[in-house]
Amino acid sequence: MINTDIFTITHKDKKTSARIGILQTKKGKVETPFFMPVATRGSVKTLTSEELKQMKVPAVISNALILYLREGSIIANKFGGIGKFMNYNGINFTDSGGFQMYSPSIYLKSTKEGVFFRNPLNGEKILMTPEKNMELQLKISSEVAMCLDSMPMYHNTTKTQIEDAVNKTSLWAKRCKTHHDTLQKNLSKSKRQLLFGIIQGGIYSDLRETSTKEIINLDFDGYSIGGFGLGETIQEEFKIVKQVKSLLPENKPVYLMGIGNPVEILKGIELGVDIFDSRMPTQNARRGTLFTSEGKLRILREACKFDKGPIDKNCKCFVCKNYSRAFIRYQLIHDEFTGKKLATYHNIYYLTKLIETAKEKIKQGKFHELQKEVEEKYKG
Numbered sequence: 001m002i003n004t005d006i007f008t009i010t011h012k013d014k015k016t017s018a019r020i021g022i023l024q025t026k027k028g029k030v031e032t033p034f035f036m037p038v039a040t041r042g043s044v045k046t047l048t049s050e051e052l053k054q055m056k057v058p059a060v061i062s063n064a065l066i067l068y069l070r071e072g073s074i075i076a077n078k079f080g081g082i083g084k085f086m087n088y089n090g091i092n093f094t095d096s097g098g099f100q101m102y103s104p105s106i107y108l109k110s111t112k113e114g115v116f117f118r119n120p121l122n123g124e125k126i127l128m129t130p131e132k133n134m135e136l137q138l139k140i141s142s143e144v145a146m147c148l149d150s151m152p153m154y155h156n157t158t159k160t161q162i163e164d165a166v167n168k169t170s171l172w173a174k175r176c177k178t179h180h181d182t183l184q185k186n187l188s189k190s191k192r193q194l195l196f197g198i199i200q201g202g203i204y205s206d207l208r209e210t211s212t213k214e215i216i217n218l219d220f221d222g223y224s225i226g227g228f229g230l231g232e233t234i235q236e237e238f239k240i241v242k243q244v245k246s247l248l249p250e251n252k253p254v255y256l257m258g259i260g261n262p263v264e265i266l267k268g269i270e271l272g273v274d275i276f277d278s279r280m281p282t283q284n285a286r287r288g289t290l291f292t293s294e295g296k297l298r299i300l301r302e303a304c305k306f307d308k309g310p311i312d313k314n315c316k317c318f319v320c321k322n323y324s325r326a327f328i329r330y331q332l333i334h335d336e337f338t339g340k341k342l343a344t345y346h347n348i349y350y351l352t353k354l355i356e357t358a359k360e361k362i363k364q365g366k367f368h369e370l371q372k373e374v375e376e377k378y379k380g
């Protein structure tokens with residue numbers, strides 16, 4: 001009914017399901033596939049919005065719940081939205097914060113009604129309902145919002161518990177969609193915030209199938225595959241992605257949540273995934289694990305102590321043009337902010353460039369070659 005034309009596929013790879021598309025948002029167009037660094041409170045840790053712009057990072061994702069708890073949603077609203085608040089020219093996504101609600105320090109319980117948690121700041125008991133979450137994300141005014149989903153913790157979680165999470169996710173998705181449509185009913189299509197439905201079901205094919213079908217029935221602007229990055233193997237993960245992808249409509253954008261290493265991003269692109277996010281590339285950078293054209297570099301190792309070379313000799317980022325491995329290592333070891341910043345900048349630059357290259361290769365019909373090359377370098 002709405003937004004059937006928000007996503008246009010412009011190129012398709014010949015050998016794989018990889019594709020390039022244009023996603024139309026209220027802030028403008030963004031080309032897919034892309035990777036979103038995590039900007040929980042509106043900033044990507046250690047980076048400025050100008051640096052994101054410099055690197056041509058097309059989108060970032062913030063956390064609606066965390067912003068809400070610290071009054072960030074109210075402040076961002078006064079600025080006309082999170083994008084203006086952070087002075088960012090790219091596209092802003094927000095996650096519902098479902099995941100954070102399960103952190104043991106704040107989580108109380110989850111019922112059909114919503115999630116009960118305790119505000120760590122003042123001890124206040126809060127019920128986050130699907131409706132309240134939609135109002136919150138509209139207040140933050142991101143271009144793309146996520147449904148409130150029920151995210152099971154896989155460690156020590158039974159299949160029955162995951163099934164319960166799937167049922168709750170579908171129930172909440174329906175309430176999110178209805179309320180989100182109502183709240184925006186007077187807006188023209190071009191001014192509307194987009195809403196993605198989230199598919200759960202863990203590593204179980206039958207639960208994933210149920211979840212996918214129930215979420216598709218609600219006709220969202222895009223579909224997110226959630227519930228990964230919690231200890232499953234890469235084989236389990238991509239078996240599910242392939243299955244879910246085969247059930248999803250071709251003309252809607254697909255977002256694989258929580259995936260951010262080069263090999264898995266390319267694997268996702270191969271299967272037709274359009275959007276990725278993860279805190280891993282920035283978190284790893286601060287801890288000294290860097291992506292390079294030669295594979296993973298652990299810069300804290302002794303071998304880099306006197307290394308005058310750049311992180312990656314094939315990288316054109318300002319960090320690689322100006323700083324040695326030895327300098328970055330020294331700063332990181334001594335917990336200096338500059339070291340964290342340089343490492344983060346390089347990792348985000350690397351991923352952004354990698355996806356740019358993937359798009360060129362899709363256009364040339366050579367995506368598979370790039371994928372093979374990267375997989376080879378990151379082996380082991």
Ligand SMILES: [Zn+2]
Binds near residue numbers: 311312316317318319
């Ligand atoms: Zn670099």
